[in-house]
Amino acid sequence: MLDDFLLRAALAGVGVALAAAPLGCFVIWRRMAYFGDATAHAALLGVALALSLDLPVFSGVLVVALAMAVIVAGLNGRNVSTDALLGVLAHGALAIGLVAVSLLPNQRVDLSAYLFGEILAVTRGDLAVIWGGAAISIGLLVWRWQALLSATLNPDLATASGLNPKREQLILTLALAVTVAFALKVVGALLIAAMLIIPAATARPFSRSPETMAITAAVIGMISTLGGLAASFAFDTPTGPSMVCVAAVLFATSTGMAAIFRR
Amino acid sequence: MSLISAQNLTIVLNGQTVLKNVNFSINRGEIVTIVGPNGSGKSSLLRALIGALTPASGTVTRADNLRIGYVPQKLQIDATLPLTVRGFLNLPHRQPRTVVENALKKAGVGDLAKRQMVDLSGGQFQRVLLARALLNAPDILILDEATQGLDQPGAAAFYRQIDDVRREMGCAVLMVSHDLHVVMAASDRVVCLNGHVCCEGTPEIVADAPEYRALFGTGTQGAFALYRHEHTHSHDHDPDHDHDHTHCDGAH
Numbered sequence: 001m002l003d004d005f006l007l008r009a010a011l012a013g014v015g016v017a018l019a020a021a022p023l024g025c026f027v028i029w030r031r032m033a034y035f036g037d038a039t040a041h042a043a044l045l046g047v048a049l050a051l052s053l054d055l056p057v058f059s060g061v062l063v064v065a066l067a068m069a070v071i072v073a074g075l076n077g078r079n080v081s082t083d084a085l086l087g088v089l090a091h092g093a094l095a096i097g098l099v100a101v102s103l104l105p106n107q108r109v110d111l112s113a114y115l116f117g118e119i120l121a122v123t124r125g126d127l128a129v130i131w132g133g134a135a136i137s138i139g140l141l142v143w144r145w146q147a148l149l150s151a152t153l154n155p156d157l158a159t160a161s162g163l164n165p166k167r168e169q170l171i172l173t174l175a176l177a178v179t180v181a182f183a184l185k186v187v188g189a190l191l192i193a194a195m196l197i198i199p200a201a202t203a204r205p206f207s208r209s210p211e212t213m214a215i216t217a218a219v220i221g222m223i224s225t226l227g228g229l230a231a232s233f234a235f236d237t238p239t240g241p242s243m244v245c246v247a248a249v250l251f252a253t254s255t256g257m258a259a260i261f262r263r
Numbered sequence: 264m265s266l267i268s269a270q271n272l273t274i275v276l277n278g279q280t281v282l283k284n285v286n287f288s289i290n291r292g293e294i295v296t297i298v299g300p301n302g303s304g305k306s307s308l309l310r311a312l313i314g315a316l317t318p319a320s321g322t323v324t325r326a327d328n329l330r331i332g333y334v335p336q337k338l339q340i341d342a343t344l345p346l347t348v349r350g351f352l353n354l355p356h357r358q359p360r361t362v363v364e365n366a367l368k369k370a371g372v373g374d375l376a377k378r379q380m381v382d383l384s385g386g387q388f389q390r391v392l393l394a395r396a397l398l399n400a401p402d403i404l405i406l407d408e409a410t411q412g413l414d415q416p417g418a419a420a421f422y423r424q425i426d427d428v429r430r431e432m433g434c435a436v437l438m439v440s441h442d443l444h445v446v447m448a449a450s451d452r453v454v455c456l457n458g459h460v461c462c463e464g465t466p467e468i469v470a471d472a473p474e475y476r477a478l479f480g481t482g483t484q485g486a487f488a489l490y491r492h493e494h495t496h497s498h499d500h501d502p503d504h505d506h507d508h509t510h511c512d513g514a515h
Contacts, residue, residue, distance in 0.1 A: 029344045150355035153340060157395075159315040160333035160405075161355050200343075207345040208379065 012122040012130050016183045017221030019134035022141050022214035024196035029152050034086035035072050040180050040192035041090050042068035044097025047114050051104055061184055066177035073173045117188035117240035126185050133182030137175045144171050187240040198247040205258030265290050266403050267312050272321035274307050281307045283459050294436045294449055299456035305439040309407050332396030336407040340380050349376045352395050370394035371424050386417045406438040
């Protein structure tokens with residue numbers, strides 16, 4: 001039944017949306033939008049590394065994304081002014097990745113596939129990686145949900161309750177790196193951060209608890225994915241960007257409605 | 264036996280020595296207030312006592328199975344995080360409903376359980392933080408400038424609440440404060456901190472100071488009044504300073 005490329009694409013997109021949206025909630029609660037960017041952009045460097053070493057792309061991306069995420073998380077804890085530094089890291093990683101890919105010998109790499117994703121070319125093997133990765137990422141979040149939320153609210157409060165905020169941060173970092181690695185194929189390095197942040201931000205006005213926000217974000221992520229896929233098919237537009245466009249329209253609608261209801 | 268004690272505690276943050284050779288202890292049921300100018304290491308001391316900071320040298324000893332109720336200096340909840348008061352009190356460990364409601368009642372905000380955290384006023388927010396600290400029936404309540412951002416009546420009402428709570432639960436209270444007149448009324452002991460323990464004593468010693476009485480009122484002036492009374496040397500507000508201050512020890 002997985003012969004149809006559209007069905008595979010839909011399943012891949014839904015898998016990414018399910019994992020990315022709840023994680024995206026933490027990204028915006030902790031104000032780490034750039035953190036997501038830096039990690040996602042580093043993925044491209046991982047692609048270059050994997051191709052030059054003849055390794056599977058997924059593993060290269062996972063290693064580099066994890067390294068970047070750990071570096072950024074470490075900077076975050078040090079109380080240095082990180083905004084500019086994160087900007088440098090996010091865009092520096094992207095640029096170095098682009099250069100590294102272009103320097104690969106005897107490789108004809110389709111750059112746009114890694115930048116914007118190629119969801120329509122998802123294979124059964126890719127599907128297994130995506131759903132496996134999504135299961136790991138969601139599993140980590142569900143397992144540590146209460147602790148992650150506490151550490152997000154206030155690290156000292158978490159410590160006083162017997163938790164280790166650094167450990168929780170590391171778990172979030174791990175989930176982020178895994179998500180970036182398996183989402184690369186679907187939405188590409190440039191738009192992973194969008195799939196993290198936009199559904200979560202869209203869900204905010206309709207949520208009264210962190211749990212409902214995460215679930216609503218996942219539903220909005222799925223709608224964006226499937227809507228974008230349909231739009232891409234109907235109008236012959238690039239699929240990844242179409243999905244982000246649908247998400248952005250939903251965000252605008254949700255924010256607008258919230259503003260009207262509040263009046 | 265003391266609930267928490269620190270021996271020769273030295274704390275270095277970002278290469279700066281914020282606390283040097285601090286000795287401190289608090290006993291069961293005692294109310295101790297730490298005062299000192301900005302950057303004097305008050306918060307760092309509290310954070311080291313709860314275990315959130317690792318000392319560069321020295322030790323922190325906590326009684327076995329010590330239950331700490333911690334009220335942080337400030338807690339910025341991002342507006343993007345939807346969270347009810349009840350949800351907040353259920354983090355990180357889910358609590359029975361009655362426990363949550365009792366804690367809220369004790370903190371004087373029994374009717375706020377369903378409200379969103381981001382919609383609370385400053386005074387309500389601090390009381391919710393207090394309620395959270397009371398959940399596990401703490402042996403010691405640790406408050407880090409818990410009245411920051413409250414006006415004078417708000418701060419006074421908050422401290423009355425703490426006093427009620429302490430009478431009811433019998434817990435020790437360790438607080439950092441600028442509101443010295445409240446400190447005078449309630450504390451068993453005042454510890455003056457400026458990178459090191461400048462002096463320590465009963466509030467009566469401090470309360471007798473004519474300078475202090477003259478300046479009875481706003482927090483910052485009160486803090487300086489205490490300083491003028493207890494020390495003849497001048498503080499340069501640099502916690503790193505290491506001048507001699509032996510005459511300060513005569514205060515208690």
